Amino acid sequence: MPEPLLTTDTEESLESPTLARRTFDSIKADIIGGQLAQGTKIVESDLALKYGISRGPLREAIHRLEQIKLIVRIPHAGSRVVTLDTKMMEDIYTARESLEGMAARLAARLMPDAEIAALSTLLDQHEASVGETEGKAYFQREGDIDFHFRIAVASRNQWILENLNGELYQLIRMCRHQSGQFPSRAQLALDQHRQIAAAIARRDEELAEILMRRHISGAWEIVKQILEEQNDSS
Amino acid sequence: MPEPLLTTDTEESLESPTLARRTFDSIKADIIGGQLAQGTKIVESDLALKYGISRGPLREAIHRLEQIKLIVRIPHAGSRVVTLDTKMMEDIYTARESLEGMAARLAARLMPDAEIAALSTLLDQHEASVGETEGKAYFQREGDIDFHFRIAVASRNQWILENLNGELYQLIRMCRHQSGQFPSRAQLALDQHRQIAAAIARRDEELAEILMRRHISGAWEIVKQILEEQNDSS
DNA sequence: ATTGCTTCAATTGTCGACAATTTATGCCTG
DNA sequence: CAGGCATAAATTGTCGACAATTGAAGCAAT
Numbered sequence: 403m404p405e406p407l408l409t410t411d412t413e414e415s416l417e418s419p420t421l422a423r424r425t426f427d428s429i430k431a432d433i434i435g436g437q438l439a440q441g442t443k444i445v446e447s448d449l450a451l452k453y454g455i456s457r458g459p460l461r462e463a464i465h466r467l468e469q470i471k472l473i474v475r476i477p478h479a480g481s482r483v484v485t486l487d488t489k490m491m492e493d494i495y496t497a498r499e500s501l502e503g504m505a506a507r508l509a510a511r512l513m514p515d516a517e518i519a520a521l522s523t524l525l526d527q528h529e530a531s532v533g534e535t536e537g538k539a540y541f542q543r544e545g546d547i548d549f550h551f552r553i554a555v556a557s558r559n560q561w562i563l564e565n566l567n568g569e570l571y572q573l574i575r576m577c578r579h580q581s582g583q584f585p586s587r588a589q590l591a592l593d594q595h596r597q598i599a600a601a602i603a604r605r606d607e608e609l610a611e612i613l614m615r616r617h618i619s620g621a622w623e624i625v626k627q628i629l630e631e632q633n634d635s636s
Numbered sequence: 637m638p639e640p641l642l643t644t645d646t647e648e649s650l651e652s653p654t655l656a657r658r659t660f661d662s663i664k665a666d667i668i669g670g671q672l673a674q675g676t677k678i679v680e681s682d683l684a685l686k687y688g689i690s691r692g693p694l695r696e697a698i699h700r701l702e703q704i705k706l707i708v709r710i711p712h713a714g715s716r717v718v719t720l721d722t723k724m725m726e727d728i729y730t731a732r733e734s735l736e737g738m739a740a741r742l743a744a745r746l747m748p749d750a751e752i753a754a755l756s757t758l759l760d761q762h763e764a765s766v767g768e769t770e771g772k773a774y775f776q777r778e779g780d781i782d783f784h785f786r787i788a789v790a791s792r793n794q795w796i797l798e799n800l801n802g803e804l805y806q807l808i809r810m811c812r813h814q815s816g817q818f819p820s821r822a823q824l825a826l827d828q829h830r831q832i833a834a835a836i837a838r839r840d841e842e843l844a845e846i847l848m849r850r851h852i853s854g855a856w857e858i859v860k861q862i863l864e865e866q867n868d869s870s
Numbered sequence: 871a872t873t874g875c876t877t878c879a880a881t882t883g884t885c886g887a888c889a890a891t892t893t894a895t896g897c898c899t900g
Numbered sequence: 901c902a903g904g905c906a907t908a909a910a911t912t913g914t915c916g917a918c919a920a921t922t923g924a925a926g927c928a929a930t
Binding site for chain 2: 419420423458461462465466469471477478490493494496497499500501503504508559560561562565
C-alpha cells in the first residue's frame with residue numbers, strides 16, 4: 403500500500419520525483435499561508451520565472467490546484483486564487499459534515515482496537531496542551547485536524563479520505579489562516595472528540611455519526627459568525 | 637469587420653474553446669463506453685497521434701482524467717485506465733450514500749415548489765417507460781441518474797453537485813457499461829424515487845435523507861452481488 | 871464628453887525537440 | 901542453466917518558441 407499522502411508543510415523542497423509536484427506543493431503552501439492573497443491574478447510567465455521553472459510543469463501544477471479548488475480558471479482569460487465567500491465555506495462544511503459523519507460510522511465498524519487506543523493517547527496529548535499557553539492555538543488547530551484525519555483513515559474508505567484530506571481540509575486551513583485564528587473553543591472541541599472516540603470504542607455506529615455531525619455543524623456556526631462579522635465590517 | 641487573419645474555415649470552434657477540453661471529453665467517453673478497456677496502458681505519444689494533437693493538450697486531458705479517477709498515474713512509469721475492483725466501487729457507493737443523503741436533506745429544505753413539480757413530472761415519464769419494451773434499459777439507467785442529478789442540483793451545494801456529477805456518477809456509469817446491464821429493478825427504484833420525492837415535497841428533511849441512503853445502500857447490495865459473481869467466474 | 875470601432879499589447883493555448891528516468895533486453899558469470 | 905549487471909530502447913518530464921485569443925488603450929465621430 404504505497405500511500406504517502408501526508409502533508410507536512412513544515413519545510414518546502416520536500417524531495418519529490420517531479421518538478422510539477424514540488425511546484426504544486428509550493429504554490430499550495432503559499433496560497434494556504436496567505437503569501438498569495440485571495441483573488442490574485444495568476445500569470446503563468448511570472449510564476450514560472452518566480453519558481454525558476456518552465457511553463458510546462460507550472461501549468462500542470464496550476465491544473466491540479468484548480469482541481470482541489472484553490473484556483474479558479476477561465477479558458478482563455480487566465481486564472482486567479484480562489485475567493486472564499488461565506489456560501490462556499492457553508493457548502494464545504496456541509497459536505498464535510500456528511501462525509502465525516504459517514505467516516506465516523508465506518509470507523510466505529512472497522513477501526514482496529516490498537517488504532518482506537520492510539521486515538522485515545524492523542525486526545526490525552528491534546529488535553530495536556532489545552533492547559534498550556536494560549537500562543538499554541540496553531541498547534542491546537544493542527545491537532546484538531548489530526549484527530550479528524552485519523553477518523554478519515556480509520557474509515558478505510560479511500561475516496562472519503564482523499565477528498566477530506568486532499569481538498570476540504572486544505573480549504574478550511576486556508577480559511578483559518580486568512581480569517582485569523584478562531585476563538586479557542588479548544589476545551590469544548592476536546593470534550594466532543596472524547597465523546598466521539600468513546601462511541602467508536604463502543605462500536606456504536608449510529609451515535610458516532612450523529613456526534614460527529616453535530617460537532618462539525620457546531621463548528622460551522624462559529625465560523626459562520628466570524629465570516630459574517632468580517633463581511634459586515636468591510 | 638476585424639481582419640480575418642486566415643482562420644480555419646471549418647466550424648470546429650462551436651465544440652469547445654480549447655483542444656485539451658475536447659480531448660478530455662473524447663477520452664472520457666471512450667473509457668466510460670469501454671472502447672478503452674480497464675487497465676489499458678496509456679502511451680502519450682500514441683494517443684496524441686490517435687487524436688491528431690500534440691502531447692501538451694493531451695497531457696492536460698490525462699491529468700484531468702486522473703483527478704476524476706478514471707486514470708491512475710505513477711510519476712515516471714506512465715498511466716493506465718483505472719481498474720474497478722469491488723473495494724473501490726464499495727467506497728464510491730458509500731461516499732455517494734453519504735453525499736446524496738445530505739443532498740436529499742438539503743433539497744427538502746431548499747427545493748422550490750416549481751422544481752418539485754418538475755421532478756414529479758419526470759417520475760411520470762419514467763413510469764410510462766417502465767411498461768415499455770425491456771430494450772430501453774439503457775434509458776431507464778440514464779433516467780435514474782437524471783433523477784439523482786436533479787436532487788443534487790436542488791441541494792444548492794456546489795461542492796456536492798460537482799463531486800457527484802463530475803466524479804462519482806462517471807465511475808458508476810463506467811461500471812455499468814463494463815459489467816453489462818444490471819437487472820431491471822426499475823419498478824422498485826421508481827417506487828423509492830416516488831417516496832423520496834414525496835418526503836421532499838413534505839419538507840421532511842430527516843425522512844428524505846434516510847430514504848435516499850436506504851435507496852442507494854440497497855442499490856449497492858445488488859451491484860455487489862453482480863460484481864462478486866463476475867469475479868468468481870474469472 | 872461619450873460612444874463606438876480599430877489597433878495593439880499581454881496572456882494563454884499549442885507545438886516540436888531535448889533531457890531524464892524507467893523498463894526491457896542481452897550478455898556475462900557463477 | 902540461473903541470476904545479476906550493463907547496455908539499449910521506450911516513455912515520460914521539461915524546455916523554449918510560435919500561434920491564437922482576450923482585454924485594454926487610443927482615436928474618431930457624433
